[in-house]
Amino acid sequence: MINIAVLGYGTVGSGVVEVIETNKGMVDKKATHELNVKYILDLRDFPEDPYGDRVVHDVNIILNDDTVGIVCETMGGVGAAYQFTRQALERGKSVCTSNKELVAKHGPELLKIAGEHNCNYLFEASVGGGIPIIRPLNYSLTAERIDAITGILNGTTNYILSKMEREGADFDEVLKEAQEKGYAERNPEADVEGHDACRKIAILSSLMLGKNVDSEKIFTEGITKITAADFLYAKEAGYTIKLLARAKRQGDSETLAMVAPFLIPKDHPLAMVNDVFNAVFVTGNMLGDSMYYGRGAGKLPTASAVVSDVIDCARHQGKVITCFWDEEEARLSDVGETKRAFFLRVKSSAGQKVQEAFPGGRVIEAGKGGEIGYITGPVKEREFQAKYEALGGEAFNRIRLF
Amino acid sequence: MINIAVLGYGTVGSGVVEVIETNKGMVDKKATHELNVKYILDLRDFPEDPYGDRVVHDVNIILNDDTVGIVCETMGGVGAAYQFTRQALERGKSVCTSNKELVAKHGPELLKIAGEHNCNYLFEASVGGGIPIIRPLNYSLTAERIDAITGILNGTTNYILSKMEREGADFDEVLKEAQEKGYAERNPEADVEGHDACRKIAILSSLMLGKNVDSEKIFTEGITKITAADFLYAKEAGYTIKLLARAKRQGDSETLAMVAPFLIPKDHPLAMVNDVFNAVFVTGNMLGDSMYYGRGAGKLPTASAVVSDVIDCARHQGKVITCFWDEEEARLSDVGETKRAFFLRVKSSAGQKVQEAFPGGRVIEAGKGGEIGYITGPVKEREFQAKYEALGGEAFNRIRLF
Numbered sequence: 001m002i003n004i005a006v007l008g009y010g011t012v013g014s015g016v017v018e019v020i021e022t023n024k025g026m027v028d029k030k031a032t033h034e035l036n037v038k039y040i041l042d043l044r045d046f047p048e049d050p051y052g053d054r055v056v057h058d059v060n061i062i063l064n065d066d067t068v069g070i071v072c073e074t075m076g077g078v079g080a081a082y083q084f085t086r087q088a089l090e091r092g093k094s095v096c097t098s099n100k101e102l103v104a105k106h107g108p109e110l111l112k113i114a115g116e117h118n119c120n121y122l123f124e125a126s127v128g129g130g131i132p133i134i135r136p137l138n139y140s141l142t143a144e145r146i147d148a149i150t151g152i153l154n155g156t157t158n159y160i161l162s163k164m165e166r167e168g169a170d171f172d173e174v175l176k177e178a179q180e181k182g183y184a185e186r187n188p189e190a191d192v193e194g195h196d197a198c199r200k201i202a203i204l205s206s207l208m209l210g211k212n213v214d215s216e217k218i219f220t221e222g223i224t225k226i227t228a229a230d231f232l233y234a235k236e237a238g239y240t241i242k243l244l245a246r247a248k249r250q251g252d253s254e255t256l257a258m259v260a261p262f263l264i265p266k267d268h269p270l271a272m273v274n275d276v277f278n279a280v281f282v283t284g285n286m287l288g289d290s291m292y293y294g295r296g297a298g299k300l301p302t303a304s305a306v307v308s309d310v311i312d313c314a315r316h317q318g319k320v321i322t323c324f325w326d327e328e329e330a331r332l333s334d335v336g337e338t339k340r341a342f343f344l345r346v347k348s349s350a351g352q353k354v355q356e357a358f359p360g361g362r363v364i365e366a367g368k369g370g371e372i373g374y375i376t377g378p379v380k381e382r383e384f385q386a387k388y389e390a391l392g393g394e395a396f397n398r399i400r401l402f
Numbered sequence: 403m404i405n406i407a408v409l410g411y412g413t414v415g416s417g418v419v420e421v422i423e424t425n426k427g428m429v430d431k432k433a434t435h436e437l438n439v440k441y442i443l444d445l446r447d448f449p450e451d452p453y454g455d456r457v458v459h460d461v462n463i464i465l466n467d468d469t470v471g472i473v474c475e476t477m478g479g480v481g482a483a484y485q486f487t488r489q490a491l492e493r494g495k496s497v498c499t500s501n502k503e504l505v506a507k508h509g510p511e512l513l514k515i516a517g518e519h520n521c522n523y524l525f526e527a528s529v530g531g532g533i534p535i536i537r538p539l540n541y542s543l544t545a546e547r548i549d550a551i552t553g554i555l556n557g558t559t560n561y562i563l564s565k566m567e568r569e570g571a572d573f574d575e576v577l578k579e580a581q582e583k584g585y586a587e588r589n590p591e592a593d594v595e596g597h598d599a600c601r602k603i604a605i606l607s608s609l610m611l612g613k614n615v616d617s618e619k620i621f622t623e624g625i626t627k628i629t630a631a632d633f634l635y636a637k638e639a640g641y642t643i644k645l646l647a648r649a650k651r652q653g654d655s656e657t658l659a660m661v662a663p664f665l666i667p668k669d670h671p672l673a674m675v676n677d678v679f680n681a682v683f684v685t686g687n688m689l690g691d692s693m694y695y696g697r698g699a700g701k702l703p704t705a706s707a708v709v710s711d712v713i714d715c716a717r718h719q720g721k722v723i724t725c726f727w728d729e730e731e732a733r734l735s736d737v738g739e740t741k742r743a744f745f746l747r748v749k750s751s752a753g754q755k756v757q758e759a760f761p762g763g764r765v766i767e768a769g770k771g772g773e774i775g776y777i778t779g780p781v782k783e784r785e786f787q788a789k790y791e792a793l794g795g796e797a798f799n800r801i802r803l804f
Contacts, residue, residue, distance in 0.1 A: 023547055130688070
């Protein structure tokens with residue numbers, strides 16, 4: 001039997017207990033050990049909960065109990081969660097987490113501590129909720145040089161964009177509805193400004209490179225400026241609009257990492273990823289393209305991923321599972337220097353000017369009076385941006401092409 | 403350093419050597435050992451090949467060399483491949499294979515022998531080519547009760563169906579073209595009659611259940627009867643046609659397993675899997691739906707999967723990797739007793755008869771003179787089949803709905 005402690009009895013933490021309970025026979029068989037939830041750490045009490053008697057308020061009870069082998073950190077944040085994770089690992093207790101913020105910020109350090117204490121720090125649930133992606137990167141695509149990872153990594157923004165496309169609605173309107181339905185937080189900034197996706201691509205790109213990608217250095221742009229009109233033109237031109245988190249090797253020593261809304265062709269596999277679903281599109285030098293698709297969030301999918309990590313720890317007790325993620329900083333490319341095509345939406349009066357500024361592109365008509373759309377040929381971001389800003393009030397929006 | 407032997411220097415076998423060579427630094431790092439291709443077994447000689455000096459013609463050289471730790475079986479077939487695999491495992495050499503026929507036929511027996519000799523029998527490349535699916539099922543979705551697996555598992559048939567849809571062409575015509583391009587074999591039966599997909603779903607469903615699913619007991623129907631006209635109606639009704647390999651738990655003790663062409667809604671993630679791409683759609687009781695997509699065949703994708711197995715063996719030397727696939731036979735449901743909707747295409751003169759036989763369905767018009775399409779409500783296969791056969795020459799075709 002292996003004793004487990006769950007830190008934080010919120011949505012994911014209670015989901016972890018539910019998954020272990022619901023699938024007990026199967027989970028124990030796969031773990032090759034019986035798993036027993038011995039403690040639940042929370043500031044609150046849960047007198048009505050069948051697991052209420054396991055609740056403790058002092059983390060030291062867990063840290064000092066040598067019979068606890070695996071800790072699930074489902075608290076979130078980088079304060080107490082960081083302290084408790086360190087302390088658990090230093091005592092040789094493996095830690096499984098859904099806390100992407102902590103993994104993005106302290107991943108390599110915590111992995112190192114785990115290695116030094118012969119235990120594991122696993123974080124399958126930190127990216128893509130229930131989609132297995134961390135383990136495929138670490139265990140399956142091992143014969144590949146992974147050249148690029150492109151993900152739809154945030155369910156809230158994908159839900160909003162899908163609904164905007166389907167209903168021709170504007171951002172504010174759909175966000176409000178999403179908040180009412182509980183698909184978006186009351187303070188939606190982390191999602192709609194791309195910060196959540198940014199942390200996730202920092203984790204994935206670090207695993208792709210084996211070096212550390214600092215999430216704070218990743219160029220990040222959210223979806224708040226996307227309008228119903230943009231979708232009209234995108235559709236007309238055979239595209240949809242998705243918030244993509246990208247990491248792409250550039251030559252031998254640099255990596256382009258960014259989060260931004262992109263126009264993506266309607267027949268690209270990522271274009272069909274709608275609503276709260278997430279997907280990760282991986283390009284390897286031998287395998288070519290592959291994609292991993294599923295529910296990127298939600299209590300049980302996320303908890304299922306945490307429990308899969310618990311099972312992995314149980315199978316590998318006393319053995320460190322290989323994970324290449326050094327503390328060495330990866331070199332990120334200057335986004336301003338990358339070349340790509342852009343979509344612009346401008347006043348009709350600026351049509352001529354745009355075609356002269358970006359020759360060789362194509363005009364998109366979407367039946368909206370007084371304005372036109374235009375898709376440029378490949379142009380350096382910095383150059384594009386300067387010319388775009390020169391259009392001043394005549395330009396309504398611009399979106400990158402994938 | 404770990405010495406490797408490759409059995410069979412054909413497409414996949416030479417791909418294995420190419421992957422190990424091209425990605426050498428990365429592969430060795432991930433394997434935590436240097437990998438050295440010491441022998442290549444083939445009946446032919448390859449004097450021009452840079453690895454020509456490793457070629458041997460007698461398997462005993464490999465079997466009797468105690469320095470060989472891992473064998474890649476890329477020969478195919480169930481004769482010599484079976485013998486050599488057994489002999490290697492009995493000597494404690496791990497075997498990694500792309501041979502779905504052998505895995506489907508002798509998987510649990512070979513896994514047992516491997517376990518008894520403290521080595522591994524791995525077969526990631528046997529299903530879905532380069533798509534990681536075996537390892538996600540065994541390592542990642544471990545907290546799930548997997549309720550259903552639906553795959554597009556054969557690249558040749560998917561290429562043919564995609565082309566028929568896109569070009570409005572008929573089966574024979576597209577098959578001929580595919581043969582000329584090398585996408586279909588000169589003897590295409592294993593692909594177009596569904597036998598290849600059948601072996602693959604036998605493997606996946608065995609892993610889903612932990613019991614053995616006998617591929618010879620799986621209901622299998624190919625795509626040779628699908629016509630351009632069927633696609634017209636499918637499109638009109640919002641569907642496409644795919645050859646799906648399905649395994650689905652029915653209650654606690656039975657599993658429905660089958661391979662057949664299905665009408666699948668255009669907005670289903672599997673509907674966008676086109677050309678030679680494959681995908682596996684997995685439904686778990688906690689995670690809900692997830693999908694794994696990529697190149698289902700081809701030299702380098704398949705070889706990459708074999709090498710990922712080699713790396714796994716290298717990481718786990720002397721340790722048996724958990725795989726639940728017992729020799730106990732799984733109980734398969736009677737396909738005739740399952741209920742589903744059907745699409746039929748009949749002479750206009752039989753329209754009234756069809757609507758009376760299957761009340762509550764809907765007529766599909768596709769602008770073809772002299773015939774109509776009809777989609778029934780849910781009906782037992784056996785009952786449907788009897789009524790369909792009674793239509794005799796008035797019926798042109800029938801296809802199941804997913």
